[in-house]
Amino acid sequence: MIKKDCVGHLHSGLSRRSILKSTAAFLSAPFVAKATAAWAQEKLAGSGEVVVFSYGGSYTQGVRKNVYEPFTKATGIAVVDVTADIAEPQVRAMNRAGRVDWDVALVDGQNYPTMHEAGLFQPIDYSLWDDEALKGAPQSARLSDAVVAFRSTTLLAYDERSFLKGGPQNWADFWNVKAFPGPRGLSAVARHMVLALAADGVPNSDRWPLTDDKVDRALKKLAEIKPNIAKWWTAGGEPVQALINREFVMTSCYDGRALSAIRQGAPIRMVWSGGNLVYVYWTVLKGGPNNANAHKFVAFLNRAQSAAGFTLGTNLTGPNVNQLLHLPANIVPLLSITEENASQVVPQDDAWLAAKRPDGKTNVDHLQERWLAWRAQ
Template structure:
């Protein structure tokens, strides 16, 4: 992983491999929304096509089955798939060349250059007049930006092997530091970023409401707390699948891990337990690309996928929850307790402060870059 990737993707974006493995694991109880002309509503009806970016493999296959094909049936608009591991470099290049071939793209706000692309007018304003009332009420205002909509969110959380703690397992980050009451080998994300700093601060007693901004003083405090646990970290994991395998092999008793990988393992019957208190949440956006060949149809596609029933189809088909809370009534009962938009899980989670992380300091570095430099220097000690 390059420095740029470790600085800007480990916080909230997900890798293509994580996307594909999670989406492949969830299709145990398929759900396809009932797609009819009435469901599409007259204002979404149209003709022609829309070019939609996704990550390829099972993710694109499931997006087509559970969202794109129902969209075509309901509206008459054909969906053309394009795939890329990361859309941002291609979107940036197309915009610079003034030859935009896609209509929508998944974009991470942690991409280095996202703010510059946004300020350059790369993304069109989202047409919320096309959304139905259930979508507008179900998708929080914080997820409905002027030129983007949260497509899905992913989390990094404390996870433990139930076999290691059969009676009462850890319940928060302080318990990861509590090696006496919760003995066993531990893991944390070696690529660092603000998530590990946040875990350390919460373990040190900082209230969630006081975590942001991550000032230099708070970073000092976090690194001092990390000094305590460093000798007990048997391996700093780097790829999303590592902590799950190490938990299964009992090389970890507890660790931080991406929620998607944990959920997929639980669906396979593995004895892992998610701890949502103190989990960090990052967003990935739907965008409509300015200059795309079918932007009107792209607006209709995004309005369609954010409807509650279709949001549930997206979540079950891809494994990643979109922000529409009204979808919960359409999801299988066994899936609801395992996803981040469940209010019982969300109440204890910490959302990453994208605006602060991407803001530039007086020295010209972003706050995210500063945190990563501090982290790498600490790891090298």
């Protein structure tokens, strides 16, 4: 495996410390299917390389072992990974300069709409996908020029040691400090104020768009719980570590972080009800040096066994539900793509967040202003 750069940072949904041990365990798990050349139909065979953006650290370690190496073994195409904090600024810069050095990038759902409108991505070649991958990944995950790489849910997580007779079951319980006493944690990300709407009884179907009246309602609800918030966390690894250290009894948390900790034996329980679901997409960059190989890479990633390897190696869950057949039974109930868990979470409205208001600001910028003003009170 070739590596061009080593910034060594992770995406906000990952944690080196929290997943290092579990990643190592996953790499040796007998459940990971061994890829063979038979996996790749003739149409995926090739030569040369494909240059792929990576978050670095444990993410890169896991995805190399479980996905990249099997891809190369099956197709003959080498994977060159380049690492950085996030891909979007560099993708835009390469496009402006007229020199695109990468082939495949991970793009956050919140950034996808504007980059799509700017024409930065190639249409995905779905003719390379096998029937199983097309059936396993829902149509909503297969956009014209992007494919969901993984789902990340901000959900409620709690310390089982603090609630031996049963813990909170929803966000209304998070606000119920009498029935469930103890210090809490909440994300400092502005859009996560939607969790307060869940606590205030807003139906999942009415959560988005986050109009001004809903923002008012969310901030009013947050004022009720504010005295019980021990910390507004900013780094993705903080809430899990605070639960383990008993600094929080419950907190909002990324599902991938909670999964990692649970796999290491942490006494943490995940509550999916009302979680905020976001997508991160695989994109094939227009003007990249190895576009043909890039499309083969994306097609391979979305096969069930490849998707299972990605989940085991990174603690992040891709959209192909057929991967559940290739995963350890104790992991399956902890994933966002099971029917039960998927039915309880609410997809974030990325198109609305990226849209501009009459004053020229995006909705996400407006939310940030409202949020910071409220926090300063």
